[in-house]
């Protein structure tokens with residue numbers, strides 16, 4: 559099964575919300591936020607589709623366009639460890655490079671080893687620790703990668 563990786567459509571808000579609901583506990587987006595990210599923000603939203611939406615990534619572009627921030631990445635639990643996040647990251651990095659982005663940043667929970675491994679395999683480097691970053695007071699790592 560190789561999913562299609564493509565730009566999200568505005569009608570896919572519910573599918574994206576559903577995936578957020580399944581993948582995250584406290585730090586998930588609400589409908590209004592997700593709607594804004596999908597339709598109004600300077601963002602790139604990609605989905606992995608295989609029958610339905612099984613993965614998504616949301617990237618925010620900075621004002622000066624040269625920097626981008628990965629805001630959310632998730633893959634449905636039933637489809638994990640099959641290279642889908644890796645595909646989403648590769649497609650995203652290619653697209654951002656085309657847009658002239660030269661640096662990508664992101665935050666990841668100190669206990670989220672799966673995501674940390676993924677990002678390090680994609681060339682991301684930890685540059686600082688963010689204390690009490692999440693609502694539950696967990697710390698995060700701030701990562702970056704030059705494109």
Ligand SMILES: CC(C)(COP(=O)(O)OP(=O)(O)OC[C@H]1O[C@@H](n2cnc3c(N)ncnc32)[C@H](O)[C@@H]1OP(=O)(O)O)[C@@H](O)C(=O)NCCC(=O)NCCS
Nearest residue numbers: 581631632633638639640641642643644666672673675676
């Ligand atoms: C993190 C997440 C997006 C990974 O998605 P995925 O499609 O399973 O990842 P991939 O199959 O593309 O894995 C790519 C690499 O990431 C690392 N990785 C992924 N899942 C892992 C796990 N459970 N344990 C350890 N390493 C893992 C591995 O290095 C893997 O390469 P390998 O399979 O060749 O060893 C997924 O687990 C998820 O949605 N988690 C919940 C949401 C989340 O934490 N998002 C990130 C927020 S910063």
